[in-house]
Amino acid sequence: MSSKFYQKEIRKMTSQKSKFAQTALISALAALTAVTTIMVRVPIPATNGYFNIGDVFIILGGLWLGPKAGLIVGAVGSSVADAVGFPVYIPATFAVKGLEGLVAGLPIKKTVAALLAAIVMVAGYYVFEAFIYPMLGNRIPMFAITTPEAALIALLPNAVQGIAGAVGGLALWHSIANKK
Amino acid sequence: MNRFNVFKIHLVKPFWLRFIIFIIVGLPLFSNFPALFISQILSKFFNPEFALIISYPLISFFIWLFCLPSLGLKKFLDYMSAAFLMALTTVITSSLLQNLFPFIFMENAYAASVRLLRLYFNVLAVFPWSLTFINSFSPDSIINALTQLRTPFREAGLHFALALRVFQHVGTVVSKLLLIWKERYPSLLVMRHTGENKKLKFIFAWVRWLAYSVIDWVYASIILTFEPIPAMVNEFEILSERNKKNDFSEK
Amino acid sequence: MNSATYNIYTFDTFEKLVDRFVASTGLYFPKLSEGKDSFFKGFYNWLSAEKKNSNFALIAPEPSQALSLPNPAQVLYSALKPVINSPSEDCIFEYLYKYGLDPSISTQPITTLSGGEMLLLNYAKAEAQADYAERFIASNPIFWLNSSRYHYWLNLKELYSSKQKSIDVIVLNGDTYFDNTDSENDFNIKPLEFKLSIQEPKVCFPEIRFPIYHAARAISYKCHKEIIVKSPFLITGDNGVGKSIFSGMLSSIVDINSGNLSVEAINGAASCRLVFQEAVSQCFALTPEKLISGVFCADYEKKLLAQNFFQRLISEFNNHEDLQVSDNNIYTLLSLKIALIAERLADKPALLLLDEPGWGLSCKDAQLLVYKVALLAHELGIALGIVSHQPTWHKFAASKLTLKRLSQNEVDIEYESI
Numbered sequence: 001m002s003s004k005f006y007q008k009e010i011r012k013m014t015s016q017k018s019k020f021a022q023t024a025l026i027s028a029l030a031a032l033t034a035v036t037t038i039m040v041r042v043p044i045p046a047t048n049g050y051f052n053i054g055d056v057f058i059i060l061g062g063l064w065l066g067p068k069a070g071l072i073v074g075a076v077g078s079s080v081a082d083a084v085g086f087p088v089y090i091p092a093t094f095a096v097k098g099l100e101g102l103v104a105g106l107p108i109k110k111t112v113a114a115l116l117a118a119i120v121m122v123a124g125y126y127v128f129e130a131f132i133y134p135m136l137g138n139r140i141p142m143f144a145i146t147t148p149e150a151a152l153i154a155l156l157p158n159a160v161q162g163i164a165g166a167v168g169g170l171a172l173w174h175s176i177a178n179k180k
Numbered sequence: 181m182n183r184f185n186v187f188k189i190h191l192v193k194p195f196w197l198r199f200i201i202f203i204i205v206g207l208p209l210f211s212n213f214p215a216l217f218i219s220q221i222l223s224k225f226f227n228p229e230f231a232l233i234i235s236y237p238l239i240s241f242f243i244w245l246f247c248l249p250s251l252g253l254k255k256f257l258d259y260m261s262a263a264f265l266m267a268l269t270t271v272i273t274s275s276l277l278q279n280l281f282p283f284i285f286m287e288n289a290y291a292a293s294v295r296l297l298r299l300y301f302n303v304l305a306v307f308p309w310s311l312t313f314i315n316s317f318s319p320d321s322i323i324n325a326l327t328q329l330r331t332p333f334r335e336a337g338l339h340f341a342l343a344l345r346v347f348q349h350v351g352t353v354v355s356k357l358l359l360i361w362k363e364r365y366p367s368l369l370v371m372r373h374t375g376e377n378k379k380l381k382f383i384f385a386w387v388r389w390l391a392y393s394v395i396d397w398v399y400a401s402i403i404l405t406f407e408p409i410p411a412m413v414n415e416f417e418i419l420s421e422r423n424k425k426n427d428f429s430e431k
Numbered sequence: 432m433n434s435a436t437y438n439i440y441t442f443d444t445f446e447k448l449v450d451r452f453v454a455s456t457g458l459y460f461p462k463l464s465e466g467k468d469s470f471f472k473g474f475y476n477w478l479s480a481e482k483k484n485s486n487f488a489l490i491a492p493e494p495s496q497a498l499s500l501p502n503p504a505q506v507l508y509s510a511l512k513p514v515i516n517s518p519s520e521d522c523i524f525e526y527l528y529k530y531g532l533d534p535s536i537s538t539q540p541i542t543t544l545s546g547g548e549m550l551l552l553n554y555a556k557a558e559a560q561a562d563y564a565e566r567f568i569a570s571n572p573i574f575w576l577n578s579s580r581y582h583y584w585l586n587l588k589e590l591y592s593s594k595q596k597s598i599d600v601i602v603l604n605g606d607t608y609f610d611n612t613d614s615e616n617d618f619n620i621k622p623l624e625f626k627l628s629i630q631e632p633k634v635c636f637p638e639i640r641f642p643i644y645h646a647a648r649a650i651s652y653k654c655h656k657e658i659i660v661k662s663p664f665l666i667t668g669d670n671g672v673g674k675s676i677f678s679g680m681l682s683s684i685v686d687i688n689s690g691n692l693s694v695e696a697i698n699g700a701a702s703c704r705l706v707f708q709e710a711v712s713q714c715f716a717l718t719p720e721k722l723i724s725g726v727f728c729a730d731y732e733k734k735l736l737a738q739n740f741f742q743r744l745i746s747e748f749n750n751h752e753d754l755q756v757s758d759n760n761i762y763t764l765l766s767l768k769i770a771l772i773a774e775r776l777a778d779k780p781a782l783l784l785l786d787e788p789g790w791g792l793s794c795k796d797a798q799l800l801v802y803k804v805a806l807l808a809h810e811l812g813i814a815l816g817i818v819s820h821q822p823t824w825h826k827f828a829a830s831k832l833t834l835k836r837l838s839q840n841e842v843d844i845e846y847e848s849i
Contacts, residue, residue: 020342020416021478024409027343031350032401039354056398086266087310137299142209144302147295149277150270172398176471344501345541352542360713363684363705364726372778375730385729392725400715403463403470410459410477411491412499418486419509 026069029061033077038084054078055121055165056172058097059114062104063173070117074101088145092133096124104169114170118162125158126151187249190316198316205246206309208239209302215239233294236301243305247312256308263307270303271296334423342416346409353404357397435595437588441602441610445764445791449492451601452570457485460492463711464762466718488557488564488591490572494549495541503527503544503552504537510559526555530583546575547670554587561590566597573608574790577670577820581608605794607821618802622661622829625696625781625814629654629844632680632690650676652690653837654844661829661848662814663805666784668834670820673842677834678705678784678818696781698812704775708787710767718762719770726774737777740807744769747803748796764791765800772804776811783808786818794823801827825849 037054054077062070075098082093104117129151137144192198208214215235222231248256278292365372371389374382442448449460459477461470491497500506507526511518524534530551536544544552550572557567573584591598602609631653638647650673668674679685680692682705694703707713714722719741727734748765768788775783785804789797801817805827808815817824825831830848837843 018413018417020339020413020420021409023339023342024346024413027346028350028405028409030343031347032405034347035350035354036401039358053394053398083314086307087314088306137302139212140210141212141215141298141302142206142306144299145270145306147270147274147299149274152277153273168398172402175467176402177475341500341505345499348501348540348542356709356712357715359679359684360707360715363682363707366683371729373727373730373733375732377729382729389725389728392728396715396717396725399467400712400717403467403716404712406470406474407461407463408496408499410461410474411496414458414485415497415499422513 022065022069025065026061026072029057029065029069029073030077030080033057033061033073034080034084037078037081052081052161053164053168054081055097055100055118055161056168058101059104059117059165059169060172060176062101062106062117063110063113063169064177065105067102067105070101070103070105071098072101074098088142092125092128096121096128099124110173111170114166115163118159118166121162121165122155122158126155129154189246189250189312195317202309202313202316205243206313208243209306209309233297236298240301240305243309247308250312250316251308259308259311260304263304266307267300267303271300274299335420338416338420338423342412345412346405349408350401350405353401357400357404361397435592436597437592437600438598439600439602439609441604441606443604443793443796445492445603448570448601448603452492452568455568455599455601456487456489458489458491460496463716464764464767466762467716470716486563486565488560488567490550490553490557490569492570494546494553494575497553498541498549498556500541502538502540503532503555506541506552506556507537507559510556514559514562526559527552529558530555531580545671547577547580550575551580551583554583557587558590561594561596564596566599567591568599568601570601571603571606572600573602573606574821575670578822580670584608603791603793605797607794607823610794618798618805618827620663620802620805620827620829621809622663623697623809623812623814624659624661625694626657627660628657628691628693628695630691631655632687632692634676634680634685635688649688649840651841652677652692652834652844653841656846658846660814660832660846662782662809662816663801663827664814664816664830664832665824665828666816666818666832666834667820667824668842669836672834672836674818674820674834675786677842677844678786678816681705681782681816682784694781694814696812696814698781700779700781700812702778702780703782703784704778704780705784705786706768706771706775706788708790710764710771710791713771714767719766722770723774727777733777737773740773740776741770743807744773744800744803747799765796768792768800776804776808776813779811780813782814782816784816784818787821788817789819789821789823798823798827 033054036057037052040053058070058074058077061073065073075094078093078097079090082089100117100121103120104113106113106116108116129146130148133143133146134148189198189201192201203210215232218235218238219228219232222235225231226234244256244260251259274296275292278289362368369390371386374385377385440451442451446462446464449462452458453460459473459480461473461477463470465473489497498506500509504520504523507523508518511522511526515522520537523537527534527537532548532551532555536548541549541552553572557564557569561567567587573581576583588598600609604610629652631651633649633651636648652673666674666678676685680687681694682703684705693701695701717725723734723737723741727737745766768791772783772785783804785801788801792800801815801824805815817828828849830846833845833847835843835845
C-alpha cells in the first residue's frame with residue numbers, strides 16, 4: 001500500500017532524466033560518503049571508533065533520492081571506506097549504514113526521517129558491537145574485536161556523529177534539492 | 181629481481197592461489213582450532229593456561245611476518261600503529277568498566293582478563309591481515325570484466341562503468357581540492373594569516389574559520405563532483421541506445 | 432549530398448564559448464562561476480528536462496569532459512563498436528599509437544592522464560567515430576598540445592573532410608593555432624632577480640593498490656645548480672615532462688623525497704605561491720569576496736591589501752565586456768583568476784607562479800592580465816613565473832627554464848636568459 005508521499009518519491013525518481021542519471025547521482029553520493037569517511041577521521045580517545053562526516057551524504061542521499069538510493073549510498077559508500085580502514089567492520093557497516101540511508105529516504109517528514117536515521121545508526125552499531133560481534137567472535141576469532149563495554153562507551157560519540165550527520169544532511173538537502 | 185619478491189603475497193599469481201594462501205595463513209582468524217592446537221603443543225613445556233595465552237601473540241607475530249614483505253615497512257608500521265591504538269583503547273576501556281561496574285558485567289575477573297588479552301592480540305592480527313588482503317586484490321580486473329559483459333548483462337556493465345568513472349572522478353576532485361588546500365594552508369588545519377590577534381581572539385577566529393572551511397569543503401566537493409555528470413550521462417545514454425540498436429539488428 | 436563545412440567560431444570569454452558549445456551540442460555544462468544557488472537550480476532543471484542526445488564527435492572545453500568511460504581502452508572500444516563488431520586489443524593499441532600515446536596507458540584510469548594525453552585520446556576517439564558521427568564539434572582542440580603535435584589535428588581534420596562531415600571549431604580570440612592575431616602590444620617589464628637553487632630533487636609517488644591501482648612513479652630532476660633567475664621567467668617543456676610537478680615542488684605542495692629545491696628573493700623571502708589553471712576549483716567554488724574574506728578572516732590588514740590588489744587589477748579591465756560583475760553574484764573566470772592572484776600577492780611570497788594563465792581567457796585578456804600582474808608583483812618585490820608550453824609567453828619572459836626528458840624518469844633543466 002503506497003501513501004501519497006511514497007508516490008511522490010517514486011515520481012521524483014522516475015522523472016529524473018534516465019536510469020543513468022540515477023546511477024551517476026547515487027555513485028557520486030556514495031563516493032563522497034567513502035571519501036569523507038576516510039579523510040575526515042577524528043579518533044575518539046577511549047573508544048575504538050572514529051568521528052566522521054560521511055553520514056551527512058548518506059542522509060542527503062536518502063532525503064533527496066529516496067530509500068533505495070539511500071540504502072545503496074550508505075551500504076556501498078561506507079563499506080568502501082571501511083575497506084580502507086578496518087575491513088572486519090564491513091558487514092556491520094554495510095547493514096547499519098544501509099539501513100540508515102533507507103530510513104532517511106522514508107516517505108515521512110524530512111526532519112523526522114533524518115533523526116530516525118541517526119537513531120538507527122547509533123542503535124545498529126551498538127547491537128553489532130555489543131552482541132553480534134562478540135557472539136560471532138566465540139566461533140570465529142576474526143570477529144572477536146569488540147566488547148559490550150566498549151560498545152557502551154561508543155554510544156556517545158556515535159550519537160554526536162549521528163546528530164551531526166542528520167543536521168548536516170538536512171541542511172544540504174534544503175540547499176540542494178529544494179531548488180526548482 | 182629482488183629476492184624478497186618471493187615473500188610478497190600480492191605478486192602471487194593466479195588470483196585464486198593468492199586467495200587460498202591468505203585463507204590458510206589467516207586460518208587462526210576463522211577458527212579457534214590453530215590456537216588450541218598450538219597451545220596443546222606448548223602445554224608439554226608450560227602450564228596449559230599459560231600455553232593458551234601465549235599461543236595468541238605467537239599467531240599474531242606469524243601473521244605480521246606474512247604481511248610485512250607485501251606492505252613494506254612504512255605501510256606496515258602505519259597500520260600497526262593504528263592497530264595498537266585500537267587494541268589498547270578497546271582493552272583499557274573494557275577493563276576499566278569491568279572494574280568500575282562489576283555488578284553489571286558479572287564476569288569472573290580471570291575469564292575477563294583472558295578474554296581481553298585474546299581480543300588484544302586478535303585485533304593486532306586482524307588489522308594488518310585484512311588490509312593486506314584488500315590491498316592484494318585490485319578491483320580493477322573485476323570491474324573491467326564487469327564493464328564488458330555480453331548481452332543481456334551489457335546494460336548492467338554500462339552502469340558499473342559509469343559508477344566506476346564517477347568514483348574515479350570523485351577521487352580526482354578530492355585530491356585536487358586537497359592540493360589546493362595545502363597550497364593555501366600549508367599547516368592544513370591552521371589559518372595561514374593570523375594578524376596581530378591575541379590568544380582568545382585568535383581562538384574565536386580559528387573556530388569560525390574551521391566551521392566555514394568544513395562548509396566550503398562540502399559544497400566544493402558536491403559542486404565539482406556534479407559538474408561533469410550531465411556530459412557523462414549523455415554519453416552513456418548514447419552507448420545504451422547504440423547497444424539496443426545493435427542487439428535489435430543482430431536479431 | 433552534404434557539403435562539409437569547416438567553421439571556426441571565436442569568442443571573447445570562456446562563458447560565451449561554453450554557451451556556443453552547449454547550443455551546438457545540446458549538452459548541459461554547468462557554469463561554476465555563477466554561484467552555488469544558480470548551479471543547483473541549473474542542475475535540477477537538467478534533471479527534470481527531457482532527454483536530448485547528440486550523435487556528434489566532441490572535444491569538450493575541458494579534455495576530460497567527453498571521456499566518460501573509466502580507461503582509454505574502454506573509451507576506444509565503445510567508440511569503435513558500431514564500426515567493428517569486436518574491436519581487438521591490437522586495434523585499440525593501433526589507435527593509441529597513431530596519436531602518439533603509449534599503449535601501456537590503455538588500462539590506466541582516465542583521471543591519471545595529463546591534459547595533453549586526454550586531448551590526444553579525444554582525437555583517437557573522434558577518429559574512431561568518424562564513420563558514424565553526424566559532425567565534429569571541437570572546443571579548444573589545440574590548447575593542451577605542444578606545437579610538435581599539431582599534425583595530429585591536421586590528420587583528424589583531413590579525415591573528417593574526406594568523409595564529407597562538417598567540423599565546428601569553437602575557440603577563444605587569439606587562439607595560437609586558429610586565430611593567430613598576434614598582439615601588437617609591447618610588454619616592457621623591468622626584470623627582477625631572485626636566486627633559484629636546484630639540487631637534484633626527486634619525487635616518488637608510491638604504488639596504490641586499493642581502491643584503484645596506480646603504479647609507483649618517480650621523477651628525478653637531474654640538475655645541480657644555483658641560478659640567478661630573471662623574472663618574469665617561463666617554465667616550459669613538452670607535454671607530460673613534469674612542469675606541474677616542478678612547480679608543485681617549488682610551492683611545497685609536492686613533497687621532495689631527496690635533493691633540494693629552494694627559492695630566495697633579494698629581500699630574503701623564500702616562499703612560493705602557485706595559481707593553478709583551474710580558477711573555479713582553486714576558488715573552492717567561492718566568489719572572489721568570500722575567498723578573500725575567508726583566507727584573511729584573522730588578518731584585517733592583509734584582507735584590505737588583497738581587496739586593494741583585486742580592485743586595482745579589475746580596474747584594468749573595467750572597459751572590457753569580459754568582466755560582468757553584477758548584483759546577482761555572477762562572476763567570470765577572469766574575475767576568479769584575479770581574486771586568486773590578489774590573495775597570493777597580499778601574502779608577499781618570494782615567487783608567484785601562474786600555471787597556464789591563458790587557460791579560459793582570450794589571448795588579449797591573458798596577455799594584459801599577466802602584464803599587469805608582472806608590474807604589480809615587481810613593484811612588491813615578488814618574482815613572477817609562468818608555467819606553460821604555449822609560445823605566446825616567450826615575448827614576456829626575461830628568462831626561461833626548459834624541462835627536457837632524459838629518460839622515462841629523468842628530467843633535465845636548462846636555464847636561458849632571453
